[in-house]
Amino acid sequence: MITLKNLSLEHGDFYLSAVSLQVRSGEIYFLLNRQSLSNDFLFNVLSGFRAPAGGEIFYDDCRQVQAERLLPAAFIDKIVDVTDFETEARIGDWIDFLCRGGDLRRENVLQTLMVLNFNEINLRKKVRDLTPEIFRQVYLALCLAPDVPNVVINDFSKGTEKSLEMKFNKLLWQKKAAGRAILYLSNDIIYAAEIADRVGFIKNGHLLFEADAVDIKDMDIKDLYYKFLN
Amino acid sequence: MLAFLRFERQRLFHEKKNLIFLIFIVLFSLYFVWSGLNEYRQFQVEKKIFIKFEKEKISQFTNYVQYGTFGFRLLYETSPLNLFFVNSGVLQDVESNIDTFETIKVESSFKGKKLFIKRGYFKDFAGIPFIFGSLFMLYLGNLALVSPAHIRFMMGRLPLKKYYALTTLARLFWLNLFFILFGLSLFLLVQAGGVRFSKSESNMFMLYLLFMVVLLDFFYLLGQLTAVLVRFRKIFFLWLFIVWFICIFLLPEISRISVFNKSSALDSAEKVNLEKFRVLMDMEKRFRDYLKEKPTIPLDQIRQLQKKFAVNFLNNSYLQNMGRESKYLREVGKVISGHEWQSVLFPTTFYYFLSGEASGKGYYGYLDFMDYIMKLRNRFIQFYMQKRYEANDAVVESFVKGDENIFHSRSQLPNTYWIGLLAAIFYAVAFFVLAYWQLRRLVYPS
Numbered sequence: 001m002i003t004l005k006n007l008s009l010e011h012g013d014f015y016l017s018a019v020s021l022q023v024r025s026g027e028i029y030f031l032l033n034r035q036s037l038s039n040d041f042l043f044n045v046l047s048g049f050r051a052p053a054g055g056e057i058f059y060d061d062c063r064q065v066q067a068e069r070l071l072p073a074a075f076i077d078k079i080v081d082v083t084d085f086e087t088e089a090r091i092g093d094w095i096d097f098l099c100r101g102g103d104l105r106r107e108n109v110l111q112t113l114m115v116l117n118f119n120e121i122n123l124r125k126k127v128r129d130l131t132p133e134i135f136r137q138v139y140l141a142l143c144l145a146p147d148v149p150n151v152v153i154n155d156f157s158k159g160t161e162k163s164l165e166m167k168f169n170k171l172l173w174q175k176k177a178a179g180r181a182i183l184y185l186s187n188d189i190i191y192a193a194e195i196a197d198r199v200g201f202i203k204n205g206h207l208l209f210e211a212d213a214v215d216i217k218d219m220d221i222k223d224l225y226y227k228f229l230n
Numbered sequence: 231m232l233a234f235l236r237f238e239r240q241r242l243f244h245e246k247k248n249l250i251f252l253i254f255i256v257l258f259s260l261y262f263v264w265s266g267l268n269e270y271r272q273f274q275v276e277k278k279i280f281i282k283f284e285k286e287k288i289s290q291f292t293n294y295v296q297y298g299t300f301g302f303r304l305l306y307e308t309s310p311l312n313l314f315f316v317n318s319g320v321l322q323d324v325e326s327n328i329d330t331f332e333t334i335k336v337e338s339s340f341k342g343k344k345l346f347i348k349r350g351y352f353k354d355f356a357g358i359p360f361i362f363g364s365l366f367m368l369y370l371g372n373l374a375l376v377s378p379a380h381i382r383f384m385m386g387r388l389p390l391k392k393y394y395a396l397t398t399l400a401r402l403f404w405l406n407l408f409f410i411l412f413g414l415s416l417f418l419l420v421q422a423g424g425v426r427f428s429k430s431e432s433n434m435f436m437l438y439l440l441f442m443v444v445l446l447d448f449f450y451l452l453g454q455l456t457a458v459l460v461r462f463r464k465i466f467f468l469w470l471f472i473v474w475f476i477c478i479f480l481l482p483e484i485s486r487i488s489v490f491n492k493s494s495a496l497d498s499a500e501k502v503n504l505e506k507f508r509v510l511m512d513m514e515k516r517f518r519d520y521l522k523e524k525p526t527i528p529l530d531q532i533r534q535l536q537k538k539f540a541v542n543f544l545n546n547s548y549l550q551n552m553g554r555e556s557k558y559l560r561e562v563g564k565v566i567s568g569h570e571w572q573s574v575l576f577p578t579t580f581y582y583f584l585s586g587e588a589s590g591k592g593y594y595g596y597l598d599f600m601d602y603i604m605k606l607r608n609r610f611i612q613f614y615m616q617k618r619y620e621a622n623d624a625v626v627e628s629f630v631k632g633d634e635n636i637f638h639s640r641s642q643l644p645n646t647y648w649i650g651l652l653a654a655i656f657y658a659v660a661f662f663v664l665a666y667w668q669l670r671r672l673v674y675p676s
C-alpha cells in the first residue's frame with residue numbers, strides 16, 4: 001500500500017499543496033498531471049531522491065525518508081536516453097551482476113523477459129547494440145524483479161511501441177493480480193482509462209478530482225482532458 | 231564484492247576500445263624498453279672501446295706534463311635501470327675530463343652515432359604510462375559511474391555509498407593489477423634479455439612501479455570527479471582533455487620554470503671559473519715576478535722552485551678553489567632540494583622528479599657526479615705533483631688503475647619519496663571523497 005499524507009512540493013512553477021491519497025494493494029492508481037516535468041519531480045520525491053516541502057510518504061508501514069536505504073517498492077522511470085545505461089558490459093553480464101550484487105532473483109527477471117518475448121540472443125549484446133525498445137524490456141524486467149509490494153511508475157509506456165505497451169500492460173495486470181499497489185504518474189488520460197482502477201487529477205497544486213476508471217469510461221474523456229490536463 | 235569484481239572486469243576487458251588502448255600501451259612500452267635495452271648494450275660496447283682508448287692514450291704521453299695537460303676522460307655510466315628511463319633523465323649522455331686545469335668540464339658528445347639520438351618527448355617506458363596511461367585512466371574514471379539515470383537505477387538495488395565504493399574499488403583493482411603485471415613482466419623480460427639488476431635496483435623499480443600505479447589511480451579518481459563535477463554532460467571530453475593537459479604538461483612546466491627562476495639567483499658557472507682562474511693566475515704571476523727578481527737562478531733550482539710553488543698552491547689557492555667549487559655545488563644542491571620539495575606538492579611533478587632520479591641521470595646523480603669529479607681530480611693532482619717532480623721523466627704511469635674513469639651513477643629514490651607517495655594518495659582519497667560528496671548532491675538535489 002502506498003500512502004501520501006499531506007504531501008507538499010514546490011519546484012519552479014509546479015507545486016503540490018497537501019495532497020493525500022492511498023493506493024491499495026492490488027490496485028493501479030493513475031495520478032494525472034498536465035506537465036511531464038512535474039511528474040518527473042514528483043517521481044524523484046516518491047523514489048527518495050528529493051525531499052518534499054512537507055508531508056509524508058509511506059510504502060506499507062515504511063516511511064520514506066531521503067536517506068540511503070532500500071524501500072519496499074520498485075521504481076520504474078521513463079527512459080529518455082538509452083545511452084544513459086551504456087555500461088560497456090553485455091546485457092547478460094549486467095543482469096548477472098544485478099542478480100548477484102543487487103540481490104535480484106534471476107527467475108523473476110527471466111520470467112518477465114519471457115512475458116515480454118525477449119530474444120535471448122540479445123543477452124550477448126551491449127546496450128549500444130540494442131534498439132531502445134529491447135533495452136526497455138530489460139530495464140523493465142530488472143525493475144520488476146524485486147519481490148516488493150509496491151510499484152511506482154513514471155510514464156514508462158510513453159513513446160514506446162504499441163507491442164511493448166501491450167506487454168507492459170499485461171505485466172501490470174499480473175502485478176496487480178499478485179496484490180501489488182501500483183502508482184502510475186502520467187498525463188495520458190486515454191491510457192489511464194484503459195488500465196487504471198482509479199484515477200486522480202492534479203491541477204493547480206491540488207488533487208482536484210478522483211474517480212474510478214470505470215466511471216471515467218462513462219465520462220467524456222475529452223471534457224476531462226480540457227478540464228484538468230490542458 | 232565478487233559480483234562487482236566480475237562485472238567490472240567484463241566492463242573493462244570486454245570492451246574493444248579499451249583493449250585496443252591497452253594493447254597500444256603495452257606495444258609502445260615494449261618498443262621503448264627494447265630500444266632502451268639496445269642503448270644499454272650499445273653503451274656497454276662503447277664503454278669497452280672507451281676504456282681501451284684511454285689506456286692507449288696514456289701510453290702515448292712522453293711525460294707527466296702532457297698527462298697533466300690532457301688528463302683523462304671520465305665516463306658517466308648509469309645503472310641498468312636507466313633503460314626504463316632513457317628519456318627521463320635531467321642529464322644527457324655526459325662525460326668529463328680530469329686534468330690539471332681549473333675548470334671542471336661536463337659535456338655531452340654529439341659525435342658520430344650520438345648525433346642521431348634524439349632525446350625527449352617521453353620516449354621511454356616511464357613516459358608511456360605517464361602520457362597514455364594517465365589519459366586512459368582519466369577516461370575510464372569518467373565512464374565508471376555511467377550516468378545519473380544509471381546511478382538512480384542502481385540505487386533501487388544498492389545504497390549509493392556501497393555502489394560508489396565497490397565500483398571504484400573493483401575497477402581500480404583490475405586496472406592496478408594490469409599495470410603492476412605489465413611493469414613486472416617488462417622488468418622480467420629485460421632480465422631475460424641478459425641485464426642483471428642488483429637488489430637495490432629491483433627494490434627501486436618496485437617502488438617506482440608503486441608510485442606509477444598510485445599516480446594512475448590519481449588520474450582515474452580525477453576522471454571520476456570531473457565527470458561528477460560536469461554532471462556527466464556529453465561535452466565532458468573537452469574538460470577531460472583540459473584537465474589532462476594541465477596535469478601532465480602545464481603544472482610540471484610551471485614547476486620547471488619556477489626552478490629555473492630560482493636557479494637564476496645562483497652565480498653563473500663562468501663567474502666561478504673566472505674567480506678560480508684569477509687565483510691560479512695570481513700564483514703564476516708571483517712565480518714569474520720571483521724569477522724576474524732572481525734571473526740568475528740555475529735551471530735545476532727553478533724546477534725545485536716550481537715544485538715549491540705548486541705545493542704551496544695546492545695547500546692554499548687550490549684549496550680555496552675547491553672551497554669555491556664545493557660552495558657552488560652546495561648552492562646548486564639547495565636549489566635542487568627546493569625543487570624536490572616543490573615537486574612533492576603534485577603527483578605529476580613528483581613523477582617527473584622520481585623518474586629523473588630513477589634513471590640515475592637526475593639532479594642528485596649530477597651532484598654525485600660533480601662530487602666524484604672533484605675527489606678524483608684532487609687525487610689526480612696529488613698523483614701528478616708527485617710524479618711530475620719526483621719521477622724524473624720516467625715512463626708515464628697511468629693514474630687509472632681500475633675503473634676510476636667510469637662514474638657508476640646509481641638509480642636513487644628521492645628522500646621525499648614516501649612524502650610524495652603520501653601526497654599522491656592524499657589527492658586520490660580527496661578526489662574519491664569529493665566525488666562522492668558531489669554525487670550525493672547530484673542524486674539528492676536539495
